[in-house]
Every structure is written in C-alpha cells, then in structure tokens.
Amino acid sequence: MVGLFWLDEGENSFGSANTNKIIFPENAPKKIGTIIKTDSILKFICEPEIIVKSDGVQVKDLELNIDLSGNPTILENGSFRWFIIKRGDKYGIRLRDLDAPLLSEFKSIERFFVNENWKINAKFVPYEKPKEIEVPTILGTVEKELSPGKIEFNFENKNYSLEPVAAGKNLFVIFADLTSGEETYGAGRFLYVAAPDSNNNLILDFNKAYNPPCAFTKYATCPLPPEGNKLRIKITAGEKNYGEGH
Template sequence: MKRWAGMALLLAAMATAGCGGGDRPAPGPDAPRFDPAFLMNNDIWREQRQAELLQPDGWTSLIGLHWLELKAHYIGSGSTSGIRLAMGPPRLGMVVHEAGRYWFMPERGVAVQVDGKPVKGRIPFHADDEPSPTMITFDGGKGTLSLIHRGPRHALRVRHADAPARAHFGHLEYWPADASWRITARFVPHDAGKTLPVVDITGLTTEQANAGAIEFERDGRTWRLEALGEPGRPLFVIFADRTSGHGSYAAGRYIDLDTPDDKSQVVIDFNRAYNPPCAFTPFATCPLPPPENRLDLPVEAGEKTYVKPAQEDAT
C-alpha cells in the first residue's frame, strides 16, 4: 500500500507540473522542480524516515530518562520504586554503582533477558559508549532498559513498544519537495583532529569530531555549515535557519551527508532535513546547532514541526 501511495503522490505531482490551468501563472525560476526520479526517491526516503521512528525501539518508543544519582536504585512501575517506570512490572530490579561500574540485579520472579537469554543474577550493566552496551528487555520483549553516559553522568533510558508517543503517533509534515534544495556543495577539510564544541538539550557541552565545513550557493550568496564526523567518513550537520520556530522545529534540524568525493564535493539535500528526537519525546539528549550553523536563510525544505495529536497529549 505504501508503494501505491508513493506512486499516487508522484503522479499527482507530475500532473500539477504539466497541467496548469488557464488562469494559473507560468512557473517562475524559483518554482519547485518536479523531476519524477527525484520525487520518487524523496517519497521513499520519507516513508523510511517514518518507519524508523515507529520501530518498536525507535525514538517514539521512549518512556523515560532517569539520571542515576545514588549508589543503588530500585526500578519499577510500583510506588515503592526509587525510579518509577511509566510501564513495566511494579518491581523490575535494582541498579547498583560500585567500584566505578554499574550492575543490574533483576527482581526475583520477574522475566528479564539480555541477548535473548534469561537473567537470573547480578550482571554488569555496560553503557552506550562501551564496546558492548547492555540492553535489558522486559514485558515479553516490549520494554528495554539501557544505560547512557553523558559527560560525568549516567542515566537509564527506557523504551516500550506501547509508548503513547508511538501508539498515538500523528504524521510528519514537509515542505513540498524541491530539487533546487538538493545542492552540490564544496567540502573544505579542517586540520586533522579538529573538534567543535556542541551543546545538547541538557546543557552538556561535548567536543565533536569536525572533519570540515561545507560551502554552498543559494540566493546569490555563499553559505557555510560545519560538518561533524571523522575524515573520510559520512558526515552529519546540525543547523538552524530562519524557519526554526516558524514552521520548522525551534531547536534546529539534522541532515546526514555521504562521504565527500575525490573532488571535495558532497551533496546536501535540504529536502531530507529532519527533526531531532527531542521533537517527539522529552526523553532524548539531542545535540543543538552550534553558533556557526545558524543560517540567516529561510530553508523552506524538509521536515516541518511535528504537531502531537490530541490522544498523545491526553496520556
């Protein structure tokens, strides 16, 4: 059905491009360009984008972010738990910080698994910046518990397939696809090892690898964005623009880029600018646009602000 829906959108766009009414002015040089292959690829990308958000472990499945402040925390949905989960068993287990490491001990009689194997006793609880992060599942696999490390602090990240943000998800809105916003940019490499300080939504500043900048032309001007990532690898851009808070998400948007080619060129497609996880959940730790990436330019392309449906707001 999604494939047919995508084809229907494509045909409608092509019809709009080729069948102007007698009272409709001829499209100007800045009008959206309706290339069939571009529109189809963009439609596929949008479907994949929404599918990823709605995965059982996608960003819309988050139900909690709990910072660990004590040496031991009892976890569960019951009123006697020190960390109160929005979903799950009344007593799930206990997290202990001991000798610089974290451990998890499940509550007796509660079904908990790691890598598909039942957990019966105390196990090491590895964070997301360690080689093999621990993913604890509960509620028959619907719920997951993981440990994240941000600066000097650790937190429990909790997901559940029945999360309200996922169960009552609305829909993503976009500006009309416009091939003029798919731009071949110049990649300007930085010196090896350069980093860029990036602040996240919790106020934490971290130094991110900053392989280089990209420069592109728009509206008769040259614009520049700093790109995050290692040299010779795909890049990541966090940016804000004049639509931020006025059509697009106020805290900025993200774009993924391929590795620059041997001519130091890379395509930046603003039609594929997307909202950070914080647009959908309060339980994420999203990095924010650095000052260098705040464009005095209205980027009327890509994903618009997500509006939560009434059902989600009521939960």
C-alpha cells in the first residue's frame, strides 16, 4: 500500500499533479479522474485520455462498491490499483502500487522458533448472547464488534483470557503481550483460532500469531487489541517485528 486518502463530500479529483484534491505518487498520471461522493454513493469519472480498467475492462464512469460490501470495485491504471474503504463514517481511497519498492525490498519476517509449549489446550466459554466489545483502531477511532465468548487458558500455572470476534466458523483474536513494542510489533498481533469442539475445547496456537498490515505500512487501518486482550505475559511465539514497524 502506498496511500490512503479520505474523501470529502462532492468532487475529489486525483492524480500526481498538485492541482488535484488528492495527490497520488509522482509516477501516476497527472490527473486520472474524479470520485464524486454523494452521501454513501460514490461514482468514478475517468479523464478522457486516461485508461482505467476494472476486472480487465476499460471504464469511463462507474458507481463504486466499497470494501465492506465484500466485493469492492478495484480500479487499475499501470501498476496502480485502488478501491474504496469505509471506516466509521469516513470513506477513503486505498492505493496500491505493484512496483512499490517495499515489494522488491521485502525481506523475510523473523519468527520465534516453533515451540509446542505455546500450543495450548484452551476452553471456550460462550456468552449467553454475543457481547459488544470496543475495538480501537490505528486511526484513533473505536469500532464496535461482537464477541461470542471468552477463550480461557492456563500457562505456567497462571490463568488468562481473550475475547475473540467471529471469523466465519472460526475465531479471530487481536492481542498484545509483554513482547509488544520489544521483540514483536508494538500495536499487537493477530491470531486465527479453529472453532471449538462440541465440548467447547479448542487449541490456542501462538506459533501462528502474525503481524497486522500496519506493521508494514502507515496506510493500513488496523484494529488494535481490545482492553481485555492485553496479556501480562511474554508470548515468545509467532512472528517478530518487521524492520522498525510503523
């Protein structure tokens, strides 16, 4: 990702020229087009001499689906790809460049050595009804998410718990621990957990913990750990920090 640009109501021209409302990187065309925002309706209008495609088909004007629709409209010009995201009540252009230096310069992510001790038998304790929890974001906003229950586990004779959110049939955990900001990314890590069995037993494998997108780019809009998911333990498993982080 090389850009995140929030849209104003009305016309939002974009391209590399500084006369645009939204300024793309200098290797983009001077003016690509305009996105017109009318409340929640977003329409793209292309400049006459510019070629922009969606699903391989050239487009001149098009109403845009956002990311939360599950089928966002992805527009492309040269090495650039962009689509509309919605966060809270804000809409923005998320821009990618397939020729971005980060892609060619990317190095492998260091990990802790796999340790079976961090593959923990845990218990899922469902709530009577899903509980609304506050999930802060890197943007400084707070999202409301539903947690179906708690994951409770014991490590070295101490009890801990996490509040996941549903991810299809599985569970998704955003957590921080005492390695956060030291060996691991300061804003926490992500972990998918397979659904509990019929007795509500599950496996919590911290060896699979991984960095959120905001560990690699300042243009991501990552969720951060809820207050209850900040563990007072050093989880020396999973991915370590990448570079200096963001």
